[in-house]
Amino acid sequence: MSQNKTEIIGTHALMQKLAHVVQKVARTDVTVLITGESGTGKELVARQLHELSKRVEQPFVAINCGTIPGDLLESEMFGHTKGSFTGATEQRPGMFQLAHTGTIFLDEIGEMSHHLQVKLLRVLQEREVRPVGADKPFHVDVRVVAATNKDLAAEVKAGRFRADLYYRLQVVPVTLPPLRERRSDIPLLIEFFLGRHNANRPFPISISEEAMVLLWEYDWHGNIRELENVIERLVVLSDSPVIRPDVLPPHVRSFLSEKKIPAPTLGEDGMDLNAAVEEFENRMIDEALRRTNGNKQAAARLLGLKRTTLVAKLRRKRGPDYKIPQSYAY
Numbered sequence: 352m353s354q355n356k357t358e359i360i361g362t363h364a365l366m367q368k369l370a371h372v373v374q375k376v377a378r379t380d381v382t383v384l385i386t387g388e389s390g391t392g393k394e395l396v397a398r399q400l401h402e403l404s405k406r407v408e409q410p411f412v413a414i415n416c417g418t419i420p421g422d423l424l425e426s427e428m429f430g431h432t433k434g435s436f437t438g439a440t441e442q443r444p445g446m447f448q449l450a451h452t453g454t455i456f457l458d459e460i461g462e463m464s465h466h467l468q469v470k471l472l473r474v475l476q477e478r479e480v481r482p483v484g485a486d487k488p489f490h491v492d493v494r495v496v497a498a499t500n501k502d503l504a505a506e507v508k509a510g511r512f513r514a515d516l517y518y519r520l521q522v523v524p525v526t527l528p529p530l531r532e533r534r535s536d537i538p539l540l541i542e543f544f545l546g547r548h549n550a551n552r553p554f555p556i557s558i559s560e561e562a563m564v565l566l567w568e569y570d571w572h573g574n575i576r577e578l579e580n581v582i583e584r585l586v587v588l589s590d591s592p593v594i595r596p597d598v599l600p601p602h603v604r605s606f607l608s609e610k611k612i613p614a615p616t617l618g619e620d621g622m623d624l625n626a627a628v629e630e631f632e633n634r635m636i637d638e639a640l641r642r643t644n645g646n647k648q649a650a651a652r653l654l655g656l657k658r659t660t661l662v663a664k665l666r667r668k669r670g671p672d673y674k675i676p677q678s679y680a681y
Contacts, residue, residue, distance in 0.1 A: 359399060360536060360539050360543050361539065363535050365532065365533050366536065369525065369528075372523075372525060373399055373525070376400065376525075377401075378404065380494050382475065382494075382496070382519065382523070383397075383495075383496045383523045383524075384460075384520045384521040385397060385497070385499075385525045386498070386499055386500070386503070387500065387526060387527030388529050388572075388574055389576070390573045390574030391528070393500075393527060394498070396525065397496040397498060400496055401456075401496075404454070406452065409453030409454070411453055411456065412449050412450035412453065412454070412456065413455075413458060414458065415459055416462045416463045417458070417462035418459075421466075421467070424463070424467060425466075426445065428447060428471075429445040429481065430445030430482035432484035444482075445480065445482060447491045447493060448480065448482075448489065448491060451492055453494070454494040454495075455496070456496050456498070457495065459498070459499060459500070460497040460499050460520065461503055461512060465513065468513045469513070475516075475519045478491060503517050529574055530571040530574045530578065531570045537566060537567050537578070538567070540578055541578070541582060544578070544582040545557070545582060545586065548583045548586040552586065554592055556586045556589050556592060556594060559593050559594060560643075561649060562599055564643060564649070565603055566578075566581075566599070567642075568606065569603045569606045581603070585599070596653070636654065636664065636665070639653045647661055647662060
C-alpha cells in the first residue's frame with residue numbers, strides 16, 4: 352500500500368481497496384472505526400491516516416483501552432486535577448489534551464466501560480473534555496480513530512456497547528482482512544521482515560522455495576504479528592543462510608497434513624487399509640504438486656522423495672500419459 356515510515360505491505364486486491372479508502376479519508380477529519388483480527392495492522396492504518404492528513408506535524412497519541420484498568424482509564428484519557436483522588440498529587444493532562452490539534456488512536460475500544468463510553472460520546476459530540484475533579488471542560492481539537500477486534504454491532508445487541516457511541520465512531524468503517532485472506536501478500540511480507548531482521552546479521556538469511564510454500568499455506572491466526580515473530584525467530588536462530596522446511600516451527604510444518612489432508616477414519620464396517628493408504632498418498636501428492644505449481648522436483652522434496660520416485664508413482668497410479676492439471680497453478 353504505502354512506502355512511508357508506516358509502511359503497509361500488500362498488493363492484494365483487498366489491500367488496494369483499503370489503500371484507496373485510506374487515501375480518501377485521510378484528508379478529512381471524519382471519525383474512523385478500524386476493525387479486524389488481532390495482528391492485522393490496525394495501528395499502522397491509524398498512523399497512516401494521521402501521516403496522510405493535514406495534522407501530520409501534530410501529535411499522534413495512542414491509548415490501549417484494554418490494557419489500562421477501568422478505574423485509571425478515565426484519568427489517562429481525560430486527565431485529572433490535583434487531589435481529585437488518592438495519589439493525584441499534581442494536575443495531569445489526559446491523552447485527549449496531549450493529542451490537541453493532532454490525532455488520538457483509541458485501540459481496543461470494545462473494552463471500554465459503559466461509564467467511559469458516556470464520557471467519550473460527549474467528547475465526540477461537544478469536542479470538549481472534563482478532567483477528573485475539574486469544574487469546567489476544556490475544548491480539544493482532535494481527530495479520533497478507534498479500533499477493535501470485536502464485532503461491535505453484536506456487542507450493541509448484547510447491551511455491552513452503546514448504540515449511539517457505535518454510530519458516532521463508525522462514520523467511516525475500515526475493515527482489515529486477515530492474512531489468510533490475502534495469501535499473495537505473504538511472500539512480500541516475508542521479504543520485508545527478512546530485510547528488517549537481516550540488518551544486524553553477519554550474513555543474510557533467505558527462505559527456500561519449499562519453506563515459502565509452507566509459510567504461504569499456513570493460516571496465520573495471529574496474522575502479520577505472528578508472521579513477523581516467526582521470521583525474526585528463524586533469522587536469529589538460523590545457522591544456515593537458507594531457511595528450509597525442517598527448521599520451521601512444528602505447527603507450521605504439520606499444518607498441511609493436519610488441515611488439508613484429514614486422517615481416514617475406521618467405520619463400523621471396517622475399512623480397506625490398502626485403498627485408504629493409496630488415497631492418502633494420492634492426496635499428499637496432489638497437495639504437494641498444487642503448492643509447488645506443478646514443479647515435480649520441488650514437490651518431491653516436500654514429500655521427502657526423489658524426483659524419479661515421484662514420477663514413477665504418478666505414472667503407476669495415473670497412467671503413463673498423466674500430465675499435471677492446470678488447476679495446480681495458483
